[in-house]
Each structure stands twice: as C-alpha cells, then as structure tokens.
Amino acid sequence: MRVILYFLAVVCFLSCKKGENDPYFSILSRKERITGKWTLKEQDITYRYSDPKKSYDSVVHETFLNNELSKDINLFNKPLDSEYDETIDINRDGSYERIYRFGVVYFIETGSWHFVKGSRSAKIKNKEIVVFEPEKIVEMDDEEGQQSEELFTGIQNTEVVFERIDELRNNEMKFIYQSVTVDTKQKEISITGYKIYIK
Amino acid sequence: MAVIGSCKKGENDPFISLKSRKARIAGEWVLSTSEIVTTSSGDVSTTKFNDGSVTIVSAGGSSTGIGSGMLTIDKDGTYKSQTSYTITGTGYSSSYSETVEGTWQFMDGDKDEDIKNRERVLIHITQRTVISGGKSDVYTYSGTTGGSIEIFMIDQLKSKEMIINYDESYTHDGYISSTKGTSTYIIE
Numbered sequence: 001m002r003v004i005l006y007f008l009a010v011v012c013f014l015s016c017k018k019g020e021n022d023p024y025f026s027i028l029s030r031k032e033r034i035t036g037k038w039t040l041k042e043q044d045i046t047y048r049y050s051d052p053k054k055s056y057d058s059v060v061h062e063t064f065l066n067n068e069l070s071k072d073i074n075l076f077n078k079p080l081d082s083e084y085d086e087t088i089d090i091n092r093d094g095s096y097e098r099i100y101r102f103g104v105v106y107f108i109e110t111g112s113w114h115f116v117k118g119s120r121s122a123k124i125k126n127k128e129i130v131v132f133e134p135e136k137i138v139e140m141d142d143e144e145g146q147q148s149e150e151l152f153t154g155i156q157n158t159e160v161v162f163e164r165i166d167e168l169r170n171n172e173m174k175f176i177y178q179s180v181t182v183d184t185k186q187k188e189i190s191i192t193g194y195k196i197y198i199k
Numbered sequence: 200m201a202v203i204g205s206c207k208k209g210e211n212d213p214f215i216s217l218k219s220r221k222a223r224i225a226g227e228w229v230l231s232t233s234e235i236v237t238t239s240s241g242d243v244s245t246t247k248f249n250d251g252s253v254t255i256v257s258a259g260g261s262s263t264g265i266g267s268g269m270l271t272i273d274k275d276g277t278y279k280s281q282t283s284y285t286i287t288g289t290g291y292s293s294s295y296s297e298t299v300e301g302t303w304q305f306m307d308g309d310k311d312e313d314i315k316n317r318e319r320v321l322i323h324i325t326q327r328t329v330i331s332g333g334k335s336d337v338y339t340y341s342g343t344t345g346g347s348i349e350i351f352m353i354d355q356l357k358s359k360e361m362i363i364n365y366d367e368s369y370t371h372d373g374y375i376s377s378t379k380g381t382s383t384y385i386i387e
Contacts, residue, residue, distance in 0.1 A: 094310065114307055121276025121302040122323045154367035154377070155319065155352040162348065179342035184335065190342075 021167040030127050038197035040086040045193030052186045104142040111135040132161045171199045220317050223356050228384035230268030235380035253284050262288040278303040298328040322349040359386045
C-alpha cells in the first residue's frame with residue numbers, strides 16, 4: 001500500500017495538471033510533453049474594439065481550419081480568406097522554430113522558450129504559461145528567397161510572447177486567449193479565443 | 200543554509216548575503232543615478248539622472264530638468280513604479296509622469312542567453328497611468344493573457360542598493376534601434 005501511495009505521489013509530483021483542461025495526470029513531464037513539432041489544427045479568436053462614443057463595435061473573427069485562415073470583419077461584407085499553415089518546433093534545449101506561411105510568403109521565427117513560474121499575485125499556475133522570446137524573424141518568398149530579416153537581441157526582448165496553456169497532452173496542445181485593455185475614455189480592446197496544435 | 204538561500208545571481212551581487220533574494224528585492228526603492236543611451240536610425244540620445252537632476256543630450260543639443268523615480272516591490276507579489284520629470288529649455292517646459300502597477304516575479308535562468316536563475320524580473324502590468332502635456336491617460340489590463348509585460352535585469356542586488364541593466368536592440372534591414380544603460384536604486 002505504501003509503495004502504491006509513494007508511486008502515485010511521485011507521478012502526481014511530476015505531472016499533476018497545470019492547465020485548466022490538462023489530463024489529470026501524465027507519466028511524461030510537462031517539458032517532455034511540450035517538446036516536439038506542433039502543427040496548427042484549429043484557431044478561433046475574436047478581436048473586439050469598443051468605443052462608447054460609437055453605436056457599434058469593430059469585430060474581427062479569425063478562424064483557421066483545413067489550412068485556411070479566415071478573417072471575418074464585421075465592417076466588411078465578406079470574410080478575407082487566405083491559405084495558411086503554422087508549425088512550432090519546440091526543442092528540449094530551450095530553442096524553438098516557428099514557421100507560418102501565407103501562400104508563397106512565409107516567416108521563420110527562431111528563439112528561446114521557457115515556462116513561467118507560478119505566481120499567486122498574477123494568478124498563474126507553475127508552468128501554465130510558456131514564453132517565446134524570438135531572436136530572429138526571416139521573411140521568405142518561395143520564388144524570390146529571403147525578403148527581410150529582423151533581429152532581436154538583449155536582455156529585455158520586446159517581442160516576447162506569452163501563451164497560456166489550457167491543455168497540454170502528449171499529442172495536443174491548446175492555447176487560450178482572454179484579455180481586456182481599457183483606456184481613460186473607456187475604449188476597450190478585448191481578445192478571446194483559442195488555438196489548438198497537434199503533433 | 201544561509202549560503203544556499205543567498206548565493207550570488209546578478210553579475211555584481213554580494214558574494215553571500217544573509218537575506219534571500221526575495222527579501223532583498225522587497226522594499227521602496229528610490230532612483231539614485233541612471234544613464235540610458237537610446238539609438239534610433241543613427242540618432243543617439245543619452246539621458247542621465249543624478250539625485251533629482253535630469254540631463255538629456257542628443258544631436259539637437261542638450262536640455263536639463265528635475266525628476267524622480269521610485270519602485271515599490273512587495274513580498275506579496277505586487278509592484279508599482281513611479282517616474283516623473285520636468286524638462287526645461289529656452290522658451291519651453293515639458294512634463295511627463297508615468298505610474299505602472301502590477302505584479303512581479305523572478306524569472307528562471309536561460310543557459311543560451313547566459314542568464315542566471317532569478318536574475319531577471321518579470322512585471323505583469325495591470326494599470327498604466329501616463330500624464331503628459333496636461334493630459335492624463337489610464338490604461339487597465341485584465342484577463343488570463345491580458346496586460347502588458349516588462350522585464351528588467353538585475354546586475355546587483357544588495358540590501359540597500361539595486362542596479363538594473365537595460366540592454367535591448369532591434370535590427371531590421373539596416374535599421375537599428377537600441378536601449379542600453381543602467382539605473383541604480385537605493386533604499387533610504
């Protein structure tokens with residue numbers, strides 16, 4: 001009995017759920033689960049801009065399914081569709097490569113990643129947030145080769161991206177977005193939605 | 200135990216300290232001296248702060264003024280920074296003040312970047328208030344992925360003195376911008 005309890009304690013210590021919808025426990029550590037090549041499977045994100053002086057909101061509903069990114073802008077008559085795909089290769093050594101492609105144009109982003117420690121004051125669990133710090137973004141064109149290059153160096157990387165992991169399984173990972181920014185004039189920008197990646 | 204709890208992390212940290220890093224960073228820090236050099240498209244601007252006086256030197260000339268800076272870092276994880284200055288020149292005067300509120304936490308190290316554990320501090324901003332030209336703007340950030348973030352690097356953390364390093368650069372097809380420098384805060 002003691003052995004079983006000890007085993008369960010070890011398993012739970014290694015891999016208890018962090019994201020809201022994580023598996024209850026996993027034999028693989030969180031680092032082991034996140035490393036690998038992830039492909040964007042589905043995306044549904046809504047950007048809303050509200051101005052109390054206006055009678056309507058500006059809303060962009062961005063969806064991705066079956067290699068098609070669709071931006072439905074409420075002020076336009078029809079959505080803007082484009083061919084799209086995205087992969088993130090997250091390496092165990094702390095480096096990553098993210099490639100996102102719009103038709104013949106694609107971007108290669110390389111940099112470092114790490115989990116953020118839990119913080120009661122910031123209301124985040126340990127390893128619930130993964131940070132991507134790009135060091136280089138290269139714009140490529142299938143026909144014309146490299147178009148441009150952006151380099152980010154130094155200790156205060158301004159391009160740092162925070163992703164909140166809602167679910168991290170061996171073969172599926174879900175990032176969720178939920179934020180609101182309000183200014184003095186009560187203009188509000190909100191972002192809600194999710195992205196699902198598969199290995 | 201004391202050594203384990205307080206080995207040096209920042210480049211110029213004391214070799215050992217009886218206080219933990221968290222105990223040392225908590226407090227009301229007052230800006231003592233600072234020198235920040237910003238570069239954008241070849242234009243270089245140097246801002247110096249020394250015990251309440253501010254000097255800005257750029258290709259267009261120099262201007263002086265008065266200012267203050269304060270960081271309030273609590274053990275409970277809350278953070279507040281206040282910066283204000285008034286610059287005066289021939290026939291003009293310009294004031295700026297910024298208050299940032301949020302939460303703070305130490306960041307893990309990064310071997311590739313040669314950054315040690317707890318050498319960087321991550322700020323999750325929940326509110327930013329900017330007063331400039333007589334106009335006040337307040338921005339609030341909320342939500343699970345909301346807000347804005349700031350990162351600063353501690354070069355030295357003593358009980359009553361903290362030196363923060365700034366080092367950031369961006370290059371894009373020949374365009375270069377950068378911010379480099381240090382700020383020294385003290386507990387009075």
